[in-house]
Amino acid sequence: MNARDIMEISPIVPVIALEDEKDALPLAKALQKGGVNIMEITLRTPAGLKAIEIVSKELPSMNVGAGTVCNEEDLIKAKKAGAKFVFSPGISQELINASKKEEITLIPGVATASEVMLAQNNNIFYCKLFPATLSGGVEILKAFAGPFPKMNFCPTGGVNLNNLNDFLILKNVLCVGGTWFVPKDEIIINNFEEITSLCKEAINSIKV
Numbered sequence: 001m002n003a004r005d006i007m008e009i010s011p012i013v014p015v016i017a018l019e020d021e022k023d024a025l026p027l028a029k030a031l032q033k034g035g036v037n038i039m040e041i042t043l044r045t046p047a048g049l050k051a052i053e054i055v056s057k058e059l060p061s062m063n064v065g066a067g068t069v070c071n072e073e074d075l076i077k078a079k080k081a082g083a084k085f086v087f088s089p090g091i092s093q094e095l096i097n098a099s100k101k102e103e104i105t106l107i108p109g110v111a112t113a114s115e116v117m118l119a120q121n122n123n124i125f126y127c128k129l130f131p132a133t134l135s136g137g138v139e140i141l142k143a144f145a146g147p148f149p150k151m152n153f154c155p156t157g158g159v160n161l162n163n164l165n166d167f168l169i170l171k172n173v174l175c176v177g178g179t180w181f182v183p184k185d186e187i188i189i190n191n192f193e194e195i196t197s198l199c200k201e202a203i204n205s206i207k208v
């Protein structure tokens with residue numbers, strides 16, 4: 001799966017940290033019901049890898065990737081678990097080399113011009129902007145459009161219902177990532193209907 005196809009699956013990309021891998025499948029189905037056919041299941045919790053494995057085996061129609069992939073070892077484990085792609089909060093040559101070696105698409109996080117240069121010098125033109133609002137939000141994305149006209153972003157970190165359109169309207173933004181429509185508290189109490197509604201609310205609020 002190439003990075004553009006991944007970033008065009010859904011305008012909103014859920015960043016998920018699961019406490020219990022048993023929640024992965026009902027969550028995946030709730031997201032699909034809400035119109036979101038992509039999951040970034042992070043390796044922030046011990047349940048992450050198992051959750052990726054469950055979704056990739058039990059619900060192959062869901063595009064499941066790993067998040068918070070910070071080094072080669074994480075990337076190899078995520079691929080083995082069935083991740084179709086990997087996201088990282090940052091960028092490093094180690095991770096870029098590992099993604100090439102393992103032939104799995106990496107969408108790294110960037111927050112500075114130097115990091116964007118590292119990405120594009122390695123033929124990576126699809127990145128997260130992370131943490132999006134803290135690193136400069138809409139204004140930094142507008143500034144990046146000048147020197148880096150081929151670079152495309154998925155701003156993540158601080159995105160919510162109030163600002164998602166400010167990001168999605170930008171030419172260099174294909175989608176946004178976040179947790180506001182997959183709240184941990186609702187997952188823990190298995191309120192998956194609420195997650196479907198939050199997805200629909202977000203998608204219906206998109207004006208671009």
Ligand SMILES: O=C[C@H](O)COP(=O)(O)O
Pocket residue numbers: 015156157158159177178179180
């Ligand atoms: O770690 C944070 C996620 O990548 C995005 O989080 P947030 O949508 O809650 O700001």
Ligand SMILES: CC(=O)C(=O)O
Pocket residue numbers: 042066067068069087088089109128130156
């Ligand atoms: C923030 C993010 O993109 C990640 O944890 O992978």
